[in-house]
Amino acid sequence: MTKTQEQTASFMVRFHQQIFEENGESKIQWRGKISHVQDGDEKRFSDFNDALTFMQQKLAELTEEATRYETSEKQESIIDKSLSMWKTIKNVGPKVLRDTLKDPKKQFTHFQDEIQDKINIFGEEISEKVQMNEWRNASRSDFNKIQNQIESLSTEIKNLSTKMDAIQKKS
Amino acid sequence: MSDLHQQLQELQTFQENATIRIETLGSFCVWRNQQKIEAKEWGRDKTVQLLQYFISNRQRNALHKEKIMDGLWEDWNDRDFKVALHGIHKALEPHRPSRTEPEYILRQGVSYQIDLEKVWVDVEALERYIIVGNEAFNHDNSVAKTAYKTAINLYKGAYLPNRVYEDWTSEEREKTQLLVLGAYITLAEILIDENPLESIRLAQKALAIDNTWEDAYRIQMQAYIVKGNRPQAIKTYMKCEVILEEEYGISPLPETKKLLKEIESIQ
Numbered sequence: 001m002t003k004t005q006e007q008t009a010s011f012m013v014r015f016h017q018q019i020f021e022e023n024g025e026s027k028i029q030w031r032g033k034i035s036h037v038q039d040g041d042e043k044r045f046s047d048f049n050d051a052l053t054f055m056q057q058k059l060a061e062l063t064e065e066a067t068r069y070e071t072s073e074k075q076e077s078i079i080d081k082s083l084s085m086w087k088t089i090k091n092v093g094p095k096v097l098r099d100t101l102k103d104p105k106k107q108f109t110h111f112q113d114e115i116q117d118k119i120n121i122f123g124e125e126i127s128e129k130v131q132m133n134e135w136r137n138a139s140r141s142d143f144n145k146i147q148n149q150i151e152s153l154s155t156e157i158k159n160l161s162t163k164m165d166a167i168q169k170k171s
Numbered sequence: 172m173s174d175l176h177q178q179l180q181e182l183q184t185f186q187e188n189a190t191i192r193i194e195t196l197g198s199f200c201v202w203r204n205q206q207k208i209e210a211k212e213w214g215r216d217k218t219v220q221l222l223q224y225f226i227s228n229r230q231r232n233a234l235h236k237e238k239i240m241d242g243l244w245e246d247w248n249d250r251d252f253k254v255a256l257h258g259i260h261k262a263l264e265p266h267r268p269s270r271t272e273p274e275y276i277l278r279q280g281v282s283y284q285i286d287l288e289k290v291w292v293d294v295e296a297l298e299r300y301i302i303v304g305n306e307a308f309n310h311d312n313s314v315a316k317t318a319y320k321t322a323i324n325l326y327k328g329a330y331l332p333n334r335v336y337e338d339w340t341s342e343e344r345e346k347t348q349l350l351v352l353g354a355y356i357t358l359a360e361i362l363i364d365e366n367p368l369e370s371i372r373l374a375q376k377a378l379a380i381d382n383t384w385e386d387a388y389r390i391q392m393q394a395y396i397v398k399g400n401r402p403q404a405i406k407t408y409m410k411c412e413v414i415l416e417e418e419y420g421i422s423p424l425p426e427t428k429k430l431l432k433e434i435e436s437i438q
Contacts, residue, residue, distance in 0.1 A: 010338035012345055018385075022425050031383065031419055037338045044383060046419040 010037040175307045189291035197328025218258030225285040233282035297325045319358040326351045359390045367394035
């Protein structure tokens, strides 16, 4: 079994702000440094995307190391899946960070509301349609029901993604 | 005597008289009654790690045993923890009578923490000196200078350098590094007119920790001008420009550029 230590990557991120006046206009610049704790590598950035790319590289190395005894097809497929998760984070990450820096309280409340909404929706759906006693004698129709539930969850997730894209476009 | 001056004296007295003194900056070393505890007295490395874990989490509330074990052991059991804890007690209090409570590691039920009232730890002292320095800054610069200088002298290197790959040490390392960077810069600023050479040295120390720290370049430029060394001040700007370009792909701040213009206009 692979050790937890070998499945873990920790990052330390430092942000240093510079507020200054230029051509009569107030400006702010963020300078950052990200360090990968387990191998000590560091990268400086003024664009947060560079920090995300650094993290992505380190995590890809971790996945590659953990799957080195797998067939090359399987390894490629796992790495692809890992990278697709990062595409989402890379698209959403800088926007979330910008909003959080601008108004941390508002952004936090927004996250709370979003999570609460989803919990409420999923909670209602599950309590209405999936009864525990029906699981004891699961039949084909039960599996169909579950499939429907999954589809409805997928729709919710798609809606959420569309909403995120719309927010992104607005910014 | 001012309150801050008194605080400074209390910190110095504690540093001199504490029965247990622990150094974590630059290297790890524990002193019991002014005598260094040798490596063999610790027995296994996990005992040392557990003590270092207590130090890294010293400002939090007492830590639950399971949280500590999760942080330190891959597959843990109670016995590992007990052995390591016993190792600490034995090293810090070798002559403690049995059935008496340990003095330096406090226990509340199944939670543990280091007693900072009795154990002197360099990172803790460094932070307290800087707090005194910051409070005295601008009101009583003589106290501020002593406090910053003492804090800087305590910084002999990174926090627990032999544990850089352990993530439970990262937070403390980062925090201490930023504290000492701030102390170098503030003290260097206070000393620009009085002792420009020392300002240059302090700024250099800050740059050794982080070579992109732009404030340090500005202080060096100002200090070189006080020294009457215009070429060196300009050279410092050029270095700053190169480093910022290399590391971030950006140019110096308008404030630094303005300082260069002022220096260039000096006849």
